[in-house]
Amino acid sequence: MTATQFINPGKLGARRQSRLTKWLMFALFVCLAIVFIFPLYWMVVSSLRPEGRIFVDAMEIIPSALSLDTYRRLFEEEPYGIWFVNSITQTGGYAFMGVFLCTTGGYALAKFRFRYRNLLFILILVSQMIPFHLLIVSLFLMIIQMGMAETYQGAIVPLAASPIGIFFMRQYMLAIDDEMLNAARVDGASEYQIFWHVVLPNARPAIATLLILFCIEYWNNLLWPLIVFRKPENFPLAVGIKRLIDQYRQQYDLTMAGSTLATIPVIILFFFLRRQIMEGLATTGTGIK
């Protein structure tokens, strides 16, 4: 067997392939899948090891002893429940605000002509390339001066004007039929009525996709909330989990339990909305940062 048989880009399947090739291919992907799933499995297994065994039992792929003790400690010793609720609230707030800004803004960029429109669009796109670390100090000083440190607004608003989000909505809005909008105008509908009754219903799939992507993005975000919040009772999950490993206090058992619980909602969401998430990510190209 030669390598060329593996690399068949055609969708025709014109060449007959041996059973062997098929099974080898299958085996290859099974191995790959195991490699990629393993760290997640390891996270779950590590979170279930009895206290103090996490490094000692590293050779036990299938654990000999399981314990939910770490989870109990996670809720008793750390305000994990509060972090969870905070994450949900902040994520929801961020997603709704981000979607609102990007939908209205994207619509304006796609369907109206005004001066400096293209310049503005370019500026927005260019801003996507600005590293967050350039902003971090000035943004931090700003939110303290504005009294927004330690608040949900402080964590949410500075991130809400997502360049990639508005780009995504604009591209989607471009495809909305102008005839439809003009027909509504002829019928005497105001611009706002058109937006509400014609544009929004038509953009529903895009809105849903963006909402989900924003949720995942904020849920996993660390850097900015880490800087905004210092009181544990305001932390979202990522910051709370990060807090468990400090230079002088590294609690990997609690971290694993916390990470497992934080990852589960995202994976559940993913399995329900797999198509939307994967297609949305492929089009926006944001990745999840």
Place this chain on the structure above:
Amino acid sequence: MSKLRLITLALVVAIVLGSFGMALAQDTTELSLWVFVDRHGLYMQNAAERWNEAHPDRPIEIVYEQIDYTQMHDNLLASLLVGMGAPDLADVEIKKFATFTKGDIQFLPLNEVIDPYREEIIESRLAPYTANGNNYGIDYHLGAFVMYYNTGILEEAGVDVDSITTWDDYIAAGQQVTRDADGDGEIDVYMASIEVTDIFSAYALMLMNGGGTYSADGEIILESEANIEALQFLQDLVHVHGIARPASGGGHHSPDHFIDLVEGRIASLWMPQWYMTRYPDNMASALADVAVVRPMPVFEEGGYTTTMGGGTGTAITNQIDPDKIALAAEFLTFAKLTYDANVLLWTDLGFDPMRLDVYDDEALLITMSDFSGEMPFIHIKAGLGNVAPEYTGPFYPEMATIFQTTGLYDLIENQMDPAEVLANAAEELRAMGAEF
């Protein structure tokens, strides 16, 4: 009629209670405090309770927040820069302190309130929190270096822990202890582990050898002969004598390192006294039967017997309500510098006191089950004969960062010449604007 009376009575009671409550609320001074170690916050709250018993006319309430190490310092720095959002009192770790005393100092000097206690306290403990002759912070404890031994391993190798008094003894013992226990051709028990990603192992030797970062008069003395010798000694422990190895995971707080200790792969290590709390906290008292503390080995007779490591100074920020300043400052000394406070520091918190006069108090002679049922205080006290002072300055945080990141790594892993390691560090400090 009776109904009316009842109402009247209720009103009167309400008014009396209400005004009483208001009076209370007016009198209790609330002080906000940021800490990065929960023990510190609790300690200050307990101190407030004792204060309220002693001064019922001026009650205090400590409201503290525990924020993790990096984040607390970052947030505090920014809040001070911006001029709002900072607490009344804040804990600042020794490696970070100088960052806060650059430029316009945003802490209030504490000289006057410290003055009455200067005689009793180990004054060099104030040095790290001092700038331009002003004391800006007060530490919680002394943090004297001690040697932590695993007597189980030593006895197996036929070494009596009390026979080690000099570093030469230590090396000789180390050569007996360090061995390949399971016979697979690789050494698996070492006399010592040393830190490569933190400064404690190296810095203790530098200070005890008379070196350090700054001299008493504020000069940077990084490239001094004393420092070169100390680092050479550390390197030799690893590469010439072969009795020490870098801690797993790089430092003495890495979880893999705690496993090494528990599994009996490390016979000893030197860390400040507060590392004692790691035995119950991080190792679940697994070494309770074999762990002991002893004074540090000395380089020579009459030389320094120990030095101080780490520490946290509590400072009063300039964002405190001016009416509270006097009270806060007095409370700070009450909580940290009074005799009783220093006794409680050991008996309640397990930290070594910074007042020398309490070292003779019998209340401190308590046994500890985590340390083989011994009275560790006897050994800590025995080591305090000649404490090497530590002086810090504006570039101390940068020095610590250089050592933690590349300096010790070059020294131990790359076996770079100590003089070169120090020269590189000095050059880097100069590039950052240090003049020396």
Place this chain on the structure above:
Amino acid sequence: MLDIVKLSHRYITWFLHHKKVVPLVFLAPFLIVFLVFKVYPVILAIIMSFQNFQGIKSQDWVGFTNYENVFELVRFSQALTNTTVYTIGTLLVLIPLPLVLAVLLDSGRVIASTVFRVLIFLPALTSLVVAGTVFRLILAKDGFLNLFLEGALGMDRLRWLEVSELALPSLILIATWRWTGMNILYFNSGLVNIPSELYESAAIDGASPWQMFLRITLPMLRPTTFFVVVLSIIGGYQVFVEPFILYAGGAGPGDGGLTLALLIYRTAFTSFNFGTAAAMGVILALIIFIFSLIQFRFFGVLGGED
């Protein structure tokens, strides 16, 4: 009185529905947040990079001193090298591997290809905090990876977390785990857009699968590839959370995992040197900006304008 209210109400209504005002109303929410929290901080940071910033009340103009300082710092060249090596490393792995896997998955010759696509994609859903901590366990000296290398492959254990030479490989390993599935997704959406007629006519001409891959698939995937390349470069140069978590707030042994973003963070908050940190931020932005310009040219986002 009532009339004035009515009148002003009417005026506002008229104003809000004015042809020139409507787009502004739609744009305003985004624009305000964008200007205040994106544009303004950038300007502030650029200003700060020319100042000796010692607090709100004391800032002196120092010209290009901060920039000169940046280039004098040994750490900066180290961080720049590390970050560049990391970025190139991720490119070398995260372009060919997902491309080949995407092509295989798309070839119709893999049973249950969707399942594999999903499984390989799952890591992309985890937060970087999770990725960092899990790999901290896996890479430990007695961790799983070493036991695997030793037990299954008979290799020596490696000190992944303790020697600086292995810091970047460790970080690239994490990136590979996390982003392979995502990049497969990108390539997949590129593959879907290749018209199957191309393959059909090539097959009639007797082209081998290998030839088809080289002559059709690769050239047709060029825009996607470029897009992924530039995304990787932007992401690679900004890498921060992975080393931050893996090394519990540090940058690894001997600063082997020190990235530009970590150095900026350290310069600002450990050294109190906001001016120099801002200057580094500007330099980092310029590096990324140059690559982004290339992206615009090749990917043709701007070409798509009206």
